[in-house]
Amino acid sequence: MENGENSRKKYSTEEFEEALKKKVDQKFVLRLFITGITPRSLEAIEKVRELCEEHLKGRYKLEIIDLYKQPDKARTNQVFAAPTLVRLLPLPVRKVIGDMTEKEKLLSGLDIEIINSDQK
Template sequence: MTPYSFRLYVAGQTERTEAAVRDLRWLCESALPGRYELEIIDVVERPDLAESEGILIAPTVVRLMPLPQRWAFGDLSDRHRTSAALGFPVMEEAGSGGDRW
């Protein structure tokens, strides 16, 4: 099994930050249980890192591994959009005939 590594850039301790963390953790736990690492970077506390990485929007998620890197920006609550942007494995719902999520 391929391990996944994600970096989530957020801006301060806000409701939007809490929602982004919650949504990304839910996606990871649903699609990659026990196979992922998540690092959270607050760009308010680390503006130097955000600048050096070219982060202009928060929240931003970067899938670091497996390569190639993939990105998702803004609202992470749309499970289909976020999982597709980050290249999550296809998840099948019971009795859905292969539909994602």
């Protein structure tokens, strides 16, 4: 987690400032927490990856954490449900819980500008 905090700090200073200037270039740092390799987990992973590729291509970082393997991460990331997708950047921190099957909600949950995707 210490790494995570450091990276958060780093982003929150310089890169976040930049991100504000150019919304289109906003960098997304996402973490997806799952509990074991269940169909629901796999579903969530797939949906998130799909969405990132579609809307955030080239400007996102996605980390997938299995809480069963790293249980300490649940507390440090304030996760209580599974699956949970945490948007660490851009700030503020946002969470999307569920199997990510409702795309609209996922988009609004992550606050991704649809315009961006349209431009694409």
